[in-house]
Amino acid sequence: MPVVTYDNTDIPVDDEGFFTEPARWTEPMAEQVAKEAGIDTLTERHWIVIRFMRAQYAAKGTGPTVRVLGKTSGVSVKELYQLFPKGPAKTAAKIAGIPKPRGCI
Amino acid sequence: MGKHIVILGGGTAGTMAANRLCRTYDRSECRITVVDQNDDHLYQPGLLFVPFGLAQPRHLVRSRPRQLAPAVDYKMARIDRVDLDARTVRLAGGVRLSYDVLVVATGATLLPEETDGLTGPGWREKVFTFYDLPGAAGLRRALEVFEGGRLVIDVADLPLKCPVAPLEFAFLADWYFQQRGIRDRVELTYVTPLDGAFTQPVAAGALGGLLKDKGIELVTEFALGEVDGEGGRLVSYDEREVPFDLAVVVPLHGGAAYVERSEGLGDELGFVPVDPHTLQLPGRPEVFAIGDAAGLPASKAGSVAHFEGEVLVHNIGRHLAGQPLDASFDGHANCFVETGFHKALLIDFNYDTEPLSGHFPGPVGLPLLKESRAAHLGKLAFEWLYWHSLLPGRELPGIGSAMPEHGKRRIFH
Ligand SMILES: Cc1cc2nc3c(=O)[nH]c(=O)nc-3n(C[C@H](O)[C@H](O)[C@H](O)COP(=O)(O)OP(=O)(O)OC[C@H]3O[C@@H](n4cnc5c(N)ncnc54)[C@H](O)[C@@H]3O)c2cc1C
Numbered sequence: 001m002p003v004v005t006y007d008n009t010d011i012p013v014d015d016e017g018f019f020t021e022p023a024r025w026t027e028p029m030a031e032q033v034a035k036e037a038g039i040d041t042l043t044e045r046h047w048i049v050i051r052f053m054r055a056q057y058a059a060k061g062t063g064p065t066v067r068v069l070g071k072t073s074g075v076s077v078k079e080l081y082q083l084f085p086k087g088p089a090k091t092a093a094k095i096a097g098i099p100k101p102r103g104c105i
Numbered sequence: 106m107g108k109h110i111v112i113l114g115g116g117t118a119g120t121m122a123a124n125r126l127c128r129t130y131d132r133s134e135c136r137i138t139v140v141d142q143n144d145d146h147l148y149q150p151g152l153l154f155v156p157f158g159l160a161q162p163r164h165l166v167r168s169r170p171r172q173l174a175p176a177v178d179y180k181m182a183r184i185d186r187v188d189l190d191a192r193t194v195r196l197a198g199g200v201r202l203s204y205d206v207l208v209v210a211t212g213a214t215l216l217p218e219e220t221d222g223l224t225g226p227g228w229r230e231k232v233f234t235f236y237d238l239p240g241a242a243g244l245r246r247a248l249e250v251f252e253g254g255r256l257v258i259d260v261a262d263l264p265l266k267c268p269v270a271p272l273e274f275a276f277l278a279d280w281y282f283q284q285r286g287i288r289d290r291v292e293l294t295y296v297t298p299l300d301g302a303f304t305q306p307v308a309a310g311a312l313g314g315l316l317k318d319k320g321i322e323l324v325t326e327f328a329l330g331e332v333d334g335e336g337g338r339l340v341s342y343d344e345r346e347v348p349f350d351l352a353v354v355v356p357l358h359g360g361a362a363y364v365e366r367s368e369g370l371g372d373e374l375g376f377v378p379v380d381p382h383t384l385q386l387p388g389r390p391e392v393f394a395i396g397d398a399a400g401l402p403a404s405k406a407g408s409v410a411h412f413e414g415e416v417l418v419h420n421i422g423r424h425l426a427g428q429p430l431d432a433s434f435d436g437h438a439n440c441f442v443e444t445g446f447h448k449a450l451l452i453d454f455n456y457d458t459e460p461l462s463g464h465f466p467g468p469v470g471l472p473l474l475k476e477s478r479a480a481h482l483g484k485l486a487f488e489w490l491y492w493h494s495l496l497p498g499r500e501l502p503g504i505g506s507a508m509p510e511h512g513k514r515r516i517f518h
Contacts, residue, residue, distance in 0.1 A: 066328065067262055068373045078330065081342040087326070102402065
């Protein structure tokens, strides 16, 4: 399993770079992951989504899809795409240090 | 005193479950009530064929109560709300039903108005869905007068019922225009929010290959944000555009509105988040959900409702007897994928195993993941089976809830 270094800590990730152990995530790591995903600064609006992703993961064991995020996070789908241009659910999950959201079929 | 089992929804799943339960219990043990908002049972798989003139709308609808065993009480009413604590269902008009066991089988609802512009200018003129009867019939007229240009098939988002139906539509459109002799004047494009033609890699490969062979362009990872009917454009949230002369859109799906209104019953999209194996609502052992209404990582398909039914009836029996549940649903689904030119291919999968090649249901059977005439005949025969065997709740010999493994070629990644 690949290991990357964020915030001077070795973090195991999956092949696509998603955290496999969400408990090891810290807020400073989010900034670094975001930069790698092409997002230079995390604004308060980004943080609303990141915290929401973590809370949902803790409650349900998987991160929400974009549609569910749009309905429940207080940030519309349109704005989610502005904040996280390439696939908001996946990008936000990566920055929030949780595994890739399981989509539905 | 007999128990009262209330089944909400008398579509594919509710009807099959009611008829199966009826065979298991006599009236003194269990009273079974089915509630639905109308009396017309629609054979939904037939909707795919209507736009191409291969099925007549009037042949797809039959009386809903007549599909139910005589011992089932049928109530035609709109469901307004479920009160889980009081174990009652409130119907529009104020009638209340109390239940010992509740089965939610109210399916999935189409939500075209949730996508900007989808039901705006051009709706039902050059923007259609074939997922309901008026839409499928309107699309038939639009296809008849279509003399060339860009026809785009778009899936707005997941989940959707019968995830293969939009692909089948694309394959049949290719066939239809060839038969009309104008295929060279029609550009066909398949647009999906997924990163391939289908969810699971092996099936996505096979189905994507078919799109390619048939000259159908594939646009992936397209999250539909807006439909501009007047300008003839689909616009994604990340501001990509797909132009069209005729658009066939599968709208967003949600659960029935009353599920969202009923506290503790639904998830954010109005589906019932039951245990994927027991089909029971966590914390409410007397509440089950099956069919499209269930929020499961399984396909929303009639075949899934059929396989779930077997597990449901067994588990309701155990629950009523005060025993722990022991039947477990594995997510089994199988779908015939119509590919045009009198051919189809069959896919068979479950929660853990993606569609594989080989044969179904055993080594001697229909080829899997490969086009054949036999699978096409299977798809056509399915309509008869639906009304005469599946809805009455009969078992199909050799085809059980658990996904068969023999006859399949395993693929190791
Ligand atoms: C175009 C198309 C093609 C398909 N092809 C296939 C196929 O080839 N194979 C396959 O297996 N599946 C196919 N399906 C999917 C299949 O039809 C559904 O998965 C199946 O019907 C699900 O059954 P259900 O009972 O859960 O929902 P439904 O059959 O939709 O029944 C739900 C019922 O609940 C009722 N209801 C909803 N809300 C309320 C309310 N508030 N009050 C009262 N009643 C209410 C509705 O009137 C309806 O009768 C297809 C679907 C479509 C649209």
